[in-house]
Amino acid sequence: MASLPTPDEHTPNQHPTKQTPATLNPEALGDRLQQLARSSGIQRWDLGASCSTDTSVQVDRGEAKQMKGAQRSAITVRVWNGDGLVGITSTSDLSDGGLARALAGARDASAFGNAEETPAFSPLATAPLASLEQPLHEPQPILTLLDTLKQAERDLLARHAAIGTVPYNGLAQRSSERLYLNSDGACRHQVLTTASLYLYARAEETGRKPRSAGAVRLGYGTADLDIAGCIEEAAERTIAHLDYAPIETGHYTCVFSPEAFLDLIGAFSSLFNARAVLDGVSLSQRDSLGSSLAVPFLSIRDNGLHPGNVGASAFDGEGTPTAPLDLVAGGVLRNFLHSEATARAFGVAPTGHAGLGAKVSVGADWFEIGATPGSDGGQQGLNRFSHAGPVVVIDSLSALHAGVKASQGSFSLPFDGWLVHNGVSRSIEAATVAGDIRAVLQAIVGFEGDAKITPDGLCPYVWVEGLSITGEA
Template sequence: MAGGDNALGPSLNADALGQTLSRLAASHGIRQWDLGAACSSDTSVQVDRGEPKQLKGAQRSSITVRVWNGDGLVGTTSTSDLSDSGLERALSGAQAASAFGNPDDTPAFSPLATAPVAELNQPLQPPRGILQLLDTLKQAEQELLGRHSAIGTVPYNGLAERSSERIYLNSDGARRQQRLTTASVYLYARAEETGRKPRSAGAMRLAYGAGDLDIAGCINEAAERTISHLDYAPIETGHYTCVFSPEAFLDLIGAFSSLFNARAVLDGVSLSNRESLGQPLAVPFLDLHDNGLHPGNIGASAFDGEGTPTRRLALLEGGVLRQFLHSEATARAFGVEPTGHAGLGAKVSVGPDWFEIGTTPGSGGGQAGLNRFQADQPLVWIDSLSALHAGVKASQGSFSLPFDGWLVRDGECRSIEAATVAGDIRQVLQSIVGFEGEAKVTPDGLCPMVWVEGLSITGEA
């Protein structure tokens, strides 16, 4: 994990903090406790046609303290004060709350909270400062506006840098600490031609520091995608073979990640159940891993909210459901080890880190040599999905989502005016034809272009 750097400000001392908590807990007769903390300093800028639109700087801290009483019940409290008095109040509050703990939901320490964690190559970068961020974003906006006469504004844009720190400590001696710097830029352009509807598209980039951001690539991608949607036409409603961009397919899988979530299984809000493990869920050439440690995952965490080390986890192998994502409590219920996917709170949550989607080795990988520009039938190329929170019914498996994309016919692409794609995630996973091209690293995971046949496309009436 990354070490300290004076340019990034003072770092918390996990050992000293653990000693303070041990002393304070002992003075209150508390034998079992843990603490999870996340602190960050954020700077961000937005512009509007060359003028500053928003300049922000913020320091945030989120600290959760849990205390177990003599009956094994857990009390939880939150604070933003890491001083001795603040920690003492948090411990006392959690101790008092433990009397009202839920006997049916009693989390414990992760058995892996003191196991070795992976060493991540995450070089710490000094901040560039808000004025330099502003100048960089102004220039990027100007370049994007100059790419086409129809691009009149870049209504959504931002350049941000963050320095953050995470800690997990417990009374059994766990001492986890990680520092990280990240930067991001996004540019979302709006183009309009006389007598035509406005069209929009964008791009984003992540890096460990603002100086490492691929600003030019972000400008190029935003411009190309926006310009490609200017010549649009309606599409006839029907069933089409769809080609999902890596970003769109990862968004769809993420919207249905409860399929792989042990917490959702135990709560009865997942399409999966205990008996689903070992059963086929997708085509026999699909592999899906959750790998928060992938080098392409900017912002990777070496451990989860309970201190469990992050690791690569096989969710689907050969289309068969192999494992669920677990916290300590769900792993205990299933009789397995925690997987490093827990968040710390009043109720411990479970969530994915970073998906890897690809072909099962030795399976053939579906249809070979797929190329959307050489297809003998019209295809719908789905570039990005919208309204994921409103258009997805995760517990039922169904979705109906507006999208931006193109109709590809005889090797020619034409932007689709307005349309929605609908289906069932189980149908999608069983109807994958194959993959096109090399897998691409995105902010949400690693994925190639994914061909899915027989999806319902509804054009604008």
């Protein structure tokens, strides 16, 4: 990036302190933009920016497979003309010349703006932000990352003789900033450091098909990563799939792992997306709020501020503060996710789930799924190993991009998992689970165990009865 302003000291989480890796000075940048806009006759504008420095390594049988460092920046500028139409442009140049060109380009593009899509500033773009506890970490040298990942690979390979390779692995760290400014005085700035570890092992025994499984860990820095736990989980899951057998096609009671159920809900998140509702690509309608969507004890909440959400954002692409939002409570659809434009169409306040663009996107942050407080929570004491009949444990879903028809509600997805019968668990060789998300939400029996924090949300094991399982022919 060219001509970055010099950072100041500011309040933590909203603005960087001198110990952070900040490169942006939001106040100075806002003043420069305002001056440049006035000199070009532009009255109304906003800017969203994200910048990051990434370092990552991968290994293969004790040798470096990839060592990568990258600096990325994405700056979006929007300008409103006198007719209220919006033009948008992108740049990576924050010099005066670069900003002037971006403003001029957006101004010129506004003449071709869509009169049917006229976003405005969020009325909450200057509201107070929640305080986030996000410790900042200094980046580690790339050779340190490499040594750490090599040792993790060695430890995982040593867990079982059948584990021959760890074909997919990675250790990465990131220092990032997000910024939102507008001509009405909104000024949002957040600095964040994160790290991630991914280990995916492959095991094979003589005369048997290879089996694979993996685990992931997130943290604010590499020192926060639970490396031993990641190795243990990847090993346990891989080894548990070695003794496999085919499954007969039929209807089964299924137990979704937290990760699998969160993936399924995420694939159908258009149910809660006001943008999708307005565009006619959601199963929900404008008048669906208040209708029964699931069993009466189910709660689904979007809570990007949960302490377990590493990488939480204090504000969305329009500067609206992130806040918890009940989507389903007591089985009833309570709220939609909104941007400024969709909130205006529904006559409600923005919820903090917007992107930034001429037509603003809307997306979920981080789901909390479980029993509605005060409800019976469904069947109590569920345990797959003491259940009378056979149950299918769905550990992970595949091909979500191809096997889900979100606007129709149907899905047909390959999965990895186990058949548990009479207390004995055996891996399923190959199978597909199919159904309709509306039927799934109405067929939830209850929950097993405590809710688990995952990269995508918080969820317990979820029991669903009567799902169609197709075994390998």
